[in-house]
Amino acid sequence: MLVVSIGGSPSLRSRSGVLLERCKHWLQGQGVEVVTFQVRDFPAEDLLHARFDSPQILHFLELVEQADGLVVATPVYKASFAGALKTLLDLLPERALSHKVVLPIATGGSIAHMLAVDYALKPVLSALKAQETLQGIFADDSQIAYGEGGAAAQLAPALQQRLTESLELFHSALARRPKPLDPSVLNERLLTARWSI
Template identity: 40%
Template sequence: MKTITIISGSYSLSSRLNGLIEFIDHYYSQEIHLNFIHVHQLSAKALITADYSDPSILQANQLVEESQGVIVATPTFKASYSGILKTYLDLLPQHIFDNKVVLPLAIGGSSAHLLILKYALEPVLSELGAQHIVHGVYTLDSQIKRRDGGGFELDADASKRLSVALDYLKKLLAEPLMTKVTRF
């Protein structure tokens, strides 16, 4: 069974970003093993002081290392990805995304910021070794509704676009990657 690690750059579990994560969890159900890294739950001191040796950072990095795929999800703040996500990405080993398929996701209040995936987040993912980046999905906050009693529901458009990206990610995970990166 393939493994995907989801890195969430949200500041809380009540964020609408977790609606995307919930959708992914249900979408893949028993097909793919999912690991979850909620960056806000890692050691704040380790994140702020760039403590690479902190056990929470080492454990999170190990989950990424052992995965064949990675989903990086972030809320949009001031036309960029979240600062807490950046602090964690800075603690990942330089080539950790070599030979992995990566899917960037973002949510925001306006479609004016949808280019953060291409021009803010993807360059950082590439710097970490990602060569197989699935076309990201940007979702408006208004497309994610809170359900009475807890949980979230995506509207039809957001569900469809996210499903297409998840299907493509799953397809790439099933095939051998065309380019294997070997670093010396």
């Protein structure tokens, strides 16, 4: 099983990034392969000029195509998801998320915009034909405390519990997702099918 995780924060020290990292470790513990992309690691020119043919973008598109599911994490910026993330999602082909399960994650300065995932990010995932987009996780900044001197960040117990529950749901959704039928297998089945009335 392959999951592509996408970090939408332009910041190196990132609360949404902390949650993405926790998801990665949890999924790896279940034997899931996780490949992580951060929007800030793509050349800005590729994103701003929508360079569909840049090597980094092509590599990203290839991994998304192979993925069974995606975890998409973003900070809330101006009551929506991060614009940098949108520039990356805009480079995905129209049906890029069909047959895939998506777990959205957002962190915000307060709970004022806790629905940003629902009214802003989910319509974009839906436009990309995501098979199933889970409820997702929202955390406000007070629920994620950075560790001092390189220590691991601390999550509020309620957030930790929501995260684990969402990951369990995500993992079972990945396991039950319908696999796209290989056209050569379909052809073979049609040729060898026995019909009875």
